[in-house]
Amino acid sequence: MLEARSLAAIRGERLVFRDVSFRLAAGGALLLVGPNGAGKSSLIRLLAGLTPPAAGALLWDDQDALDDPPLHATRLVFVGHMDAIKPGLTVADNLGLARRRSRADIVAALATVDLERFADLPARLLSSGQRRRLALSRLALSSAPLWLLDEPTTGLDAASVRRLEANFARHRAGGGMIIAATHLPLDLPGSAGLDLSRAGS
Amino acid sequence: MRAFFALIRRELVLALRHAGDSVASLLFFVIAASLFAFAIGPSEQVLAGIAPGVVWVIALLAALLPLNRLFAADYEDGALDQLMVSGLPASAVAFGKIIGHWLTTGLPLLIIAGPVAIMLRLDDAAVPQLLLTLLPGTILLSLVGGMSAAVTLGARGGTVLLPLIALPLMIPALIFGAAGAVATHPLSEFAMLLGLLALFLPMAPLAAGAALRAAVS
Numbered sequence: 001m002l003e004a005r006s007l008a009a010i011r012g013e014r015l016v017f018r019d020v021s022f023r024l025a026a027g028g029a030l031l032l033v034g035p036n037g038a039g040k041s042s043l044i045r046l047l048a049g050l051t052p053p054a055a056g057a058l059l060w061d062d063q064d065a066l067d068d069p070p071l072h073a074t075r076l077v078f079v080g081h082m083d084a085i086k087p088g089l090t091v092a093d094n095l096g097l098a099r100r101r102s103r104a105d106i107v108a109a110l111a112t113v114d115l116e117r118f119a120d121l122p123a124r125l126l127s128s129g130q131r132r133r134l135a136l137s138r139l140a141l142s143s144a145p146l147w148l149l150d151e152p153t154t155g156l157d158a159a160s161v162r163r164l165e166a167n168f169a170r171h172r173a174g175g176g177m178i179i180a181a182t183h184l185p186l187d188l189p190g191s192a193g194l195d196l197s198r199a200g201s
Numbered sequence: 202m203r204a205f206f207a208l209i210r211r212e213l214v215l216a217l218r219h220a221g222d223s224v225a226s227l228l229f230f231v232i233a234a235s236l237f238a239f240a241i242g243p244s245e246q247v248l249a250g251i252a253p254g255v256v257w258v259i260a261l262l263a264a265l266l267p268l269n270r271l272f273a274a275d276y277e278d279g280a281l282d283q284l285m286v287s288g289l290p291a292s293a294v295a296f297g298k299i300i301g302h303w304l305t306t307g308l309p310l311l312i313i314a315g316p317v318a319i320m321l322r323l324d325d326a327a328v329p330q331l332l333l334t335l336l337p338g339t340i341l342l343s344l345v346g347g348m349s350a351a352v353t354l355g356a357r358g359g360t361v362l363l364p365l366i367a368l369p370l371m372i373p374a375l376i377f378g379a380a381g382a383v384a385t386h387p388l389s390e391f392a393m394l395l396g397l398l399a400l401f402l403p404m405a406p407l408a409a410g411a412a413l414r415a416a417v418s
Binding site: 045048049050051052069070071073074076077078080081082083084085086088089093097098099100138 | 211
């Protein structure tokens with residue numbers, strides 16, 4: 001279980017948000033909403049352990065999660081607003097870059113985002129929506145319970161969004177957790193909402 | 202440990218696909234060395250006398266060339282964020298990338314330094330001693346350079362800042378390396394090089410890791 005206790009973030013000299021608290025149990029989902037600059041990305045990066053919080057605590061099963069960032073990292077998959085794709089490599093090689101994977105695993109992961117036909121295409125030939133889908137296919141390669149997604153549906157067509165929502169439902173049915181920041185409507189049944197526009201100073 | 206080797210493998214795969222960076226620093230090494238021969242003339246006495254120092258200085262400059270992309274490429278496309286949440290400590294990420302830099306730049310420079318030294322009319326018998334100083338030398342270059350690259354990551358004008366930070370830090374290694382290459386009994390010079398290695402081997406990855414954490418936050 002993930003629990004945030006009055007988290008605060010400061011970027012530059014500005015307080016982005018404070019007193020952000022929530023609990024997320026296995027199978028739960030949390031949707032972060034708020035206008036540009038409300039701190040959605042900052043909160044996602046904070047939850048991933050990339051940014052230390054200015055105040056507050058993040059607990060995983062009642063233990064301080066940010067005490068040991070490498071351990072916390074094994075519990076999560078982070079898909080930021082940048083796709084982390086190497087244009088010179090093929091689509092399949094991009095997925096096998098971080099850790100050697102079997103071809104079957106890679107094709108199965110690509111199939112979750114309907115990219116398996118492009119496995120041997122250089123990634124530089126992908127459109128921006130396809131690049132986004134390739135970044136999202138990393139979710140399927142990991143068995144980590146917590147998915148942290150920053151604007152996951154940017155640039156995706158309607159069919160891809162529905163496929164993604166189906167992947168989300170499957171992950172949550174297996175006890176996974178999802179925290180997503182988004183402007184676009186995203187169908188996460190039974191998800192809690194967190195409006196960051198009211199958490200600012 | 203598996204994740205660490207996976208990171209080194211990743212660096213090698215990327216270096217092979219984008220071979221231009223490594224090849225460019227090798228070509229720079231050869232061309233810059235031949236410029237000395239052209240400028241100073243083919244006199245064996247003069248060239249052989251300056252060859253060890255020239256090889257050392259040019260190796261240092263050639264190793265700098267790919268450094269500004271060492272972390273910046275991953276920083277710009279978001280891959281550094283992914284590395285930081287790969288389950289490795291930040292210092293291990295930095296160390297893995299430093300090892301990647303040595304394998305793709307330092308080691309090729311070491312291999313090609315022998316022929317370049319002979320081109321500069323260095324006595325064949327003196328070449329092994331020069332290479333022996335360059336072995337810890339290139340490792341030091343990768344450590345100090347990697348640390349400087351991490352510190353300047355995301356800074357405005359980082360490309361200019363990087364050599365200004367890395368080169369002064371390399372002066373001790375340059376002094377003892379170039380001296381050790383020509384000394385008759387180079388024991389103390391080697392001891393100093395190994396001492397520098399003992400200093401930077403733990404310090405550079407730790408400092409670079411802290412700098413990477415600051416850069417992604």
